[in-house]
Amino acid sequence: MRWKKIALCVIVFSLMGSSLLFADAVTQKIRVWSNGKEMADGGYLIDGKTYIPVREAGGVVTWDDSGKVKILKPNVHIFLFQGDTVFGNVKIGKLKFKVFSQVDTLTDEIFAVKVAITDPSGNVKDIQSQEYEGSRKDNFWFPTSEFTYDFKETGKYRIGFFIKGEKNGDYVLVSEKVITAFNP
16 A cells, blocks of 8 residues: 555656656746847747847837737947047046937837946946927937046946837837947
């Protein structure tokens, strides 16, 4: 009698273990990198295909009750000007410059745009923003005013271009340009 209970337990646990192994082979949580940065939520490998959360794709994500999901991510080119000179690398210290952002292939209305700079330590400073309520432009330029920024440490600084899809929405990064600061 006792050996029947043991045999039954061994069979049940064997079946449970093989089911879990099979499920793990079909759906596997994986780490995903995009442009050198690890995506916060990672992704899943399901039947040989990689799936990531739509918010990780970049851009403003909206959906409606019918299950339709839209990702708004226009094409954005960022140019950095010190006077009339385009630059990408800087020496440590203060620098006066402007940011020009060229936006095209914008397919939906947006509420606002913003340009911000992130230092190598992750500190973010907003440079300039603009609201576009009630207007739809499929392409436009967004130039910032000239401003002075102190590049205090060596490393990579990121100029980010953000859009806000609706008035109460959050700003979402859609493009960035890297500036490398170095010691002279």
